[in-house]
Amino acid sequence: MKKVILTVSVIIILLLAAIIIVPIAFKGPLLQKVKTTINNQVNAKVEFEDFNLSLWRSFPSVLIELEGLTVVGTGDFAQDTLVSMQSLATDISLSDLFKGEDFTIQSLRLKEAQVNLLASQTGQVNWDIVKASDQVETVEESGEGMAISLQDIEVRDLSLIYKDEASAMVVALMHANLDASGRMEGTITHFDLDAEVGEFKFEYDSTEYLSNTVLKVKSQLMADYDKMNFEFGESTLHLNELPLDLSGRFEMPSDSMYFDLKFKQPQSDFTTLLAMVPQSYQSYLEDIKTTGEAGFEGMVKGWYYEDDMPEIDLRLLVKNASLNYAGSPEKIEQISMDGHISKPQGDFDLLTVNVSKAHAQIRENPIDARLTITTPMSDPQFDAYFNGKIDFTRLAEIIPMDSMELKGVMDGNLAVKGRMSAIEKEDYQKISSSGAVNFKDFSIKTPQINQTVEISSGSLKVDNTAITLSSLNAKTGQSDFQLKGKLSNYLQYFLMDKTLKGDFTLSSNYLNFNELANLMAEDTVTTTAVTDSVIAFQVPANLDLAFNSNIKRATFDKMDIQNIVGSIVVKDRMLVLKQLNMDMLQGKMTVDGSYKSNDANQPFFDFNMNISAIKIPAAYQSFGLMQQYIPIAARSQGDISTQIKFNGQLNEKLEIITSSLDGDGLFNTQNLQIVDSPTFDQIKNFIKKEKLKNVKVDDFTAHFSLNKGNVEMKPFKTKIADQDVDIHGNLSVTKVLDLKMDFKVNRDDLSGDIDNALGFLPGSKNITLIPITVNIAGDLTQPKVSLDLSQAKKEIQEEVKKSTKKELDKSVEKIGNQLKKLFN
Template sequence: MKKVVITIAVIVFVLIAALIIVPVLFKGPLLKKVKTTINEQVNAEVEFTDFNLSLLRSFPNVMVELEGLTVIGRDQFAGDTLVAIQSLATDISLSDLFGGEDFTIQSLRLTDAHVHLKANASGQVNWDIAKSSSVEEETASSEESGMAISLQEIKVRDLSMTYADEASAMVLGLLNTNLDASGKLDGTITHFDLDGEVGEFKFTYDSVDYVANTVLKVRSQLMADYDKMNFEFGETTLHLNELPLDLSGRFEMPSDSMYFDLQFKQPQSDFETLLAMVPQSYQSYLEDIKTTGQAGFEGSVKGWFYDELYPAISTHIYVNNATLNYAGSPEKVEKITLDGKIEKPEGGLDLLTVNVSKAHAQIRENPVDARFSLSHPMSDPAFDASFSGKIDFTRLAEIIPMDSIQLQGLLDGKLSVKGRMSAIEKENYEQISSDGAFNFKDFKVKTPAMTQVFEINSGQLKVNNKAITLSSLDAKTGQSDFHLNGQLSNYLPYFLMDKTLKGTFKLQSDYMDFNELANLMVTEDTVTTTVANDTVYAFQVPAKLDLVFSSAIKRATFDRMDIRNIEGTIEVKDQMLALKKLNMDMLQGQLTVDGSYKSTEENKPFFDFNMRINKVQIPAAYQSFGMVQRYVPIAARSQGLLSTELKFNGQLTEQLKIIPSSLDGRGFFNTQDLQILDSPTFDQIKNFIKKEKLKNVRIDDFTAYFNFEDGNIKLKPFKTKIADQDVSIHGNLTVEQMLDLKMDFQVNREDLTTDINNALGFLPGSQNIQIIPITVDIAGNLTSPKVSLDLSDAKKQVQEEVKKSTKKELENAVKNVGDQLKKLFN
């Protein structure tokens, strides 16, 4: 008995050792075989990070796994990844392993796989990577490889596959796919129980998403004949989102082509079942509803799929006399009718047709009817669509929950459009048939993207193939009112081809609040903290617009300015807002503006303006213009009138403040009746000029010219009178607000202080001195500059007059000259 136990233990030990050692011994030969087989058969860069063998995981079979598998194209697809798989595993029998050459794939397990199929504009495809060879070579290779497929288990986790066709601008995607299939082998035939889900099915054509956020599920009994590559569906249910469809039929893959013969049909003919087709992201809107009426969805796919040959497609969706009513709502949508078909015979995708021959719904006495057809979608889309009806948005909002969107008012109108895309591309608009008219009444809309309610008291639109004409629009948002009429042209290319929308309008308004309008649309940069109501933020001028507005606005508010009688032209083009000869009354004066405002991605707009301001009150200008506050702070203590002309450009912050270092330009300004009150600067020269002259300093009218260079100001010399004294002024102000200003005074002797006049009286020849030159240097930070006096010219003048005196005059005054000179110049 003891020997038996020892023998069994030895056998168990040997088996366990074999399970561990055998994969190690055979990993090298199999790795070599796999790499050799792949490299011989494909024209691509194939790599994998690891290759694993295990007898323990799939005993009595051998588990073979490739990790980090990638297939990257060559030639015209060089660098494009065709396949990227985290893990690809299968099982082969021990006999196949020890047999050396032949082995059969019995299972397939795929984890985290991405497949990118691509056809370029020339029709070449990136999955055609098999090396070309003769039929005899292919047969010999097949015989030599000894590799057979007899799948009984398939597991797929997180597979995403996309197909992109550059020539037709089409993208097809099956994303986040999971699949489980297990079966029983009967000769070459396997009977599968299949359970799968596509997390998102999407179809995009010409950058337009026709199918998105759609979930596909399938539960099926599938028969697979690997010998003939035939696959037939037994009892099968397909879910399109939550819509169940019975699926039957078969498909074949005899070579590199495929043949389909599939049928699907909604099992229950009711409207509620059909609503399950709505994407999951919108299913919450269908909670707590009651429906009546018949509805259905059915179709078939039949024919060959090879290169540009696609199978025939036939789908039909219908709704008959249905109603929709939300629980607790007093209103309902009734008489809902729909008949739509998507069809294509066997052949190219350009044979596809879409035809919604009838669509109808109504709320009480307000009906809506529509139809739509599309053909030749790939070569030259031909479309024919119409809409007519009345929509009472107030009642509609009571029937259908709209989250945070608020809609009220009545829309009554009709529109029909018929033509081909080629006519639009060639701008042959006479070949497009378009006609319609819409009336708005008591219309209100408010969305989370808007900071204010937008109201249309009344409005009328007329549409033809060339233009949309707005004959009258009486609208309001916030405190601003609009009376607008005009015309939009090029609208078909704008909506269908992303071309530029053109238009000309006349805008009239009794009052516009530009502070509100500049922040009408909510952006990611919108400040969420509490801010002042008059805060203004930079706004983005929309792209693809070429609009002209002739404006006549009686009153407006911008920043803190009250503006009257605005007249001029506003143009919107190339994401730029241009003002042309825009005249207005403001700050008790007049302003004329020519210039532009151009948006940037960083929301720091560029500007280029020519402004002419005529006789505005200086205190009001200081309160209203940040530029005056920055560069002329002394205006806060000033009274009088200011006129100026500025031609300057630069960049603005997000708060519409000028970035000083960006400023370039030139200009001039002049003043009338200028008076500076209680200036600390002039107070510092009271030792030379009588104090009563310096308390409220009067400055004669003058004109001064200056330049902006990178935010620095260079003030050219100009002359005026300050406190009745002739003065010449020039200087510079840096972008860091460092001031260097010189004022060369010619001070009248009678306006000098009593002490200075007494001192001069002792000097011989002083009777000839009626003007004293004094230079005032103002330097340092603009907000608190230092004032210093330069009396060198005054000293020279006194010395020259003294020298002219007679010997007797000098002898009489010699005793007092030294003391008085010290008093005068110290």
């Protein structure tokens, strides 16, 4: 017994020692073997952060794990990461480890892997990294290497993205998980396979044709690693929630692949087919009732090598189906469709898409459509047709539209046929396009708009070159408008993202711009990060549209505007106003200029305005610039006219950035009167008080310039309170005023104290005008007023000098006292 216990103890100690010593002893040789093997086989830069070797986690096998693995291309793909993953692990037997010769890979575990496959414009691919046979160096003469005999596979969060730059095609399998456990029968392994792709995407020419699609596979898979043959036994594929029976096989004999796969919807009813709808829309199908037949099946068969791809045949069939929601009085019936996607062995340009016999009906309103697409890669040829009548009022009773409200009838047809090359060359004779659409009593209301948009009637026609809108009568809130005109270049716009051109006439009896400016509802879902975020109005790109307007009456802010006539052009992300004339504030205004969006969310503007004889109080309330630069207008009456050309930038709230303003202009006044001004009240010491109650200002014209928001007022002459005055000065961008008013005050209008003081002076009868300078400086809202009487003092002194000695001797004492009183 003692010998048994001793023997067992020795074995346990040796095993524990082996578990501790073996990883340390063999980590270096294995690390070198892994690196040598990989670099011997590929033209790429392979790196990994760490290499782990453990007997604990996979005993009695040895765990080999690469952490932080990356594979980066070389040459044209030197900056592209082909593979990155958090962990790649496998197990090898202890016997292989001690022999130090061939290793057999029996398991594979991948964690958080990203595979990026890229085909360039020239046809080169970044995954072609396996060295040619004449490039591969022999590791050792004994022929050491690694063999594959997988029986256990585990994949967690694998994302594979394929991009073809030449065809603008993207295929993505995102967040995939896979579990496969197998059993060996000779050289063949039988797997129980369970896999799920969280999201399958297919994009072509910047358009997503498939997204939010979930793929699931459960299968019994047979793998022959010697021949690299794989065959599906009893298997089920789920496309979203649509179950499909899967059968067939695929082979990888060398650098090519062979497919022979088939799948088919097991039940031929319409309800089963609707399970293909993406999960995010499945809630719409909860209370639906359906009838009719439907089926979905397909096959992939042939070789895949470089640009040579296997045959594809997919078929979607719907026959005499109907659907309606529980409790709904209406239903969609006579639903049918035959959709076929096919391609023989060869390149992707041989693909054909054919949708025929697409039909549905709501009561007596039928809808028919068809679509054919061929040669999608080289020069897409298309043939599409739509004809039908949609009563949106009844449709809303059949299909829930959440908070959207749709009413009215759209009746029309549209057909288009041709090749993309003809559109690119603007060879419209090779494009066949025709159609007409009519709207009647149509209305739409969504959470994104605050007012229902109503179209009482509308009619448009389509041909090869243009969409002609013969009439559109619409209303939203208090505003009405009538629109007619033509859109050209529409095929290039919709199919090639080119510029859409148009010329329209806009008429209206009344537009409420206050309502229209707030037509788009505020987003009720906000976060702390974006609560204060405001996006200035962005003019859409790829538009070249002209609107010739004739608006009888409009309201903007508190202004009532009439007879708006002119042109508005939308072009190059810019709004251009051309000779836009209007009657407002009992005067007239003409505007030329532009507003241009930019990515910085600070639009540029450049305007030339001519305003004639508008009322000053109303102008002050209406124009922000007047409030900023001429606050005294708040206490003014009369008319003002101005011509100004200025440019600058707006912030995201469409407020003028004052420091950006540049320009020049002039303004003139008619019947100007300043009422109860605190500023003018401060000069009552030298002008009679009764003249400063309501200060009358003679008509004048003043020129000014703007430089980075600073205003320079050029000298001009006028009369204030019947006194001649020269005015000039400037206003800084920080609203600091420096204004000089050089008065020539009539002797009769001087204040009583000053007039009495002058009466004691010899020769005072010769003094009829007194020069007095008023300095107004400081903060624009509360400027300080000071008097400069230096010039008046000089003139009085000159008059006194002209007096006789007798007159001077007689009045000398009184003269001194009065001069002190006058100037102090």
